[in-house]
Amino acid sequence: VLVTGAGTGLGKAIAVEFARLGASIVVASRNPEHLAAGRRAIEALGAEVEVVECDIRDADAVAAAFDAAEERFGLPRVLVNNAAANFPSPAEDLSPNAWR
Numbered sequence: 001v002l003v004t005g006a007g008t009g010l011g012k013a014i015a016v017e018f019a020r021l022g023a024s025i026v027v028a029s030r031n032p033e034h035l036a037a038g039r040r041a042i043e044a045l046g047a048e049v050e051v052v053e054c055d056i057r058d059a060d061a062v063a064a065a066f067d068a069a070e071e072r073f074g075l076p077r078v079l080v081n082n083a084a085a086n087f088p089s090p091a092e093d094l095s096p097n098a099w100r
Helices: 009-020 032-043 059-073
Strands: 002-004 025-029 049-053 079-081
Touching: 002 009, 002 059, 009 025, 009 032, 009 079, 025 032, 025 059, 032 049, 049 059
Parallel strands: 002 025, 002 079, 025 049
Antiparallel strands: none
């Protein structure tokens, strides 16, 4: 199971629940500190976990996350695309990258 935005909040809860159910988990997040916390929570359940620093707006980073997942566990059968960002500005002022 590959979960983006899995360092905190709902994404972390989803990753932990899949781990509790016996899945191998790939935790993806932009924040290394959040990744470490996610890893600890999943390892505490005895589940296998791979952590990947990944900004989903960067296509190369997303490809690297899938490569890491496939190398460790095989091609993910479940993707939880939970990552999100908050851009406190009017929509017309957002860059194309912010819309990704």
